[in-house]
Amino acid sequence: MKRQKISAFLLRFAVYLAAFITVGALLFVVGYILVKGVPNLSLKLFEWKYNSENLSLLPALLNTVLITVLSLLIAVPLGVFAAIYLVEYARRGSRLVRVIRMNAETLSGIPSIVYGLFGMLFFVTALKLGFSMLSGALTLSIMILPVILRTSEEALMSVPDSFREGSFGLGAGRLRTVFRVVLPDAIPGILAGVILGVGRIVGETAALIYTAGTASDTVSGIMDSARTLSVHMYALSQEGLYINQTYATAVVLLVIVVCINALSASLAKRFSRKR
């Protein structure tokens, strides 16, 4: 009897401790960055021009947006159309579908530095695109393609078959059924996947350093080398001279990531409420 009580107490203690450490670690990291970073935030950091007196993060912020848009332009159509093929056109449970799915899962487990290496060897060198936004975006789009493919697939599969039947029953063909009935219903789920992809892009450094390079100026085209916020942070902290500005950049990045997560959570909620 007494023994049971002791083990119950120990177990409860362990559970509380684990929960406390988990939440505590998150709060500590966020708090530490805010304390170090917020005082260093200033309007000067958002000036157009970057130089060694004023380490403006605006160019990096704009580059982040640009490279995200570019990567999505490549990866979203590919991923969504591939998912449509897998769910709507391919025979369910066919070998091809299984192979593609397994490939996608394997790809999503590869460390991003490997993508970076591949991007450098293939896009930068072999295709002679150089260190550029385009090389970076191409590399990133390959990296997020599995994420978008898998979430789009899940979203399409969660559309009830009764919708498809209803549409076929009215004489609609597969194309019309997919684009007018199935896809609109799957869009919130697909968007959630896209946002996950955006999160990975925004946080990525390894895949970008050797593909998009680390040039710190405002870019004038997609063939220019450019650094995103994460790469900017990496470069600053590596140089070790501008730690305060690094923290300020971290705050901006943190805010962006929190916004993206909130957006994705609210979309996922809307998605699940409908079911």
Added chain:
Amino acid sequence: MNKFDISNLDLYYGQLQALKDVELQIPARQITAFIGPSGCGKSTLLRTLNRMNDLVEGCKITGNVLLDGQDIYKGGMDTTALRKRVGMVFQKPNPFPMTVYDNVAFGPRTHGVRGKARLDDIVEQSLRDAAIWEELKDRLKKDALGLSGGQQQRLCIARALAVQPEVVLMDEPTSALDPISTSRIEDLCVTLREKYTIIIVTHNMQQAARISDNTAFFLLGEIVEYGPTEKLFSVPRDKRTEDYITGRFG
């Protein structure tokens, strides 16, 4: 005049034979009911009539299914054209996740009807025919998924009517509905009979007895007995039919 003329029909799902040598004449502008225990093939036969079974993998069909004398499984019968003539209402109400208006207009748009005025007319007429216009005329732009189950099913009937079919197939259309909605749909079927040929699958023998002109009793993929509803329910020829309608099994 027979709308459908079915003969020597066998249907297999892979190795399993789901329909055996079915022979059936379905008269135009009457209500024909398919009754029988679960898994007896009545829904399968219904889905054969607008080729919805084409979508099922490993489904093989042999025999003749004539619609107005033309075999729907032979000689370039286009499923789009066929399903325009033979509409379908499903067991579970399945309105699309769009507005009431777009639901009803989906079929006509599929078949190339354009122009707001024409679509407006079709939507109103279809909703009137499905006896739901008064309830929904102020909610045409509302999401169809917000309607009650009974309203959703009548909306699905309106959606099926909007392409001006000749035949309406109903696969247990009231099994997911409450008694009041059920009786409204039954009334609706009786009025629709003036314009359409209706074939209804039902688990509910009283429903078949109330609304249908002819009834076919299915057992294990075969039609045991087929005839005028009144006769089939009062003086069944086959012992198995009698056992089923008196509730001895099923």
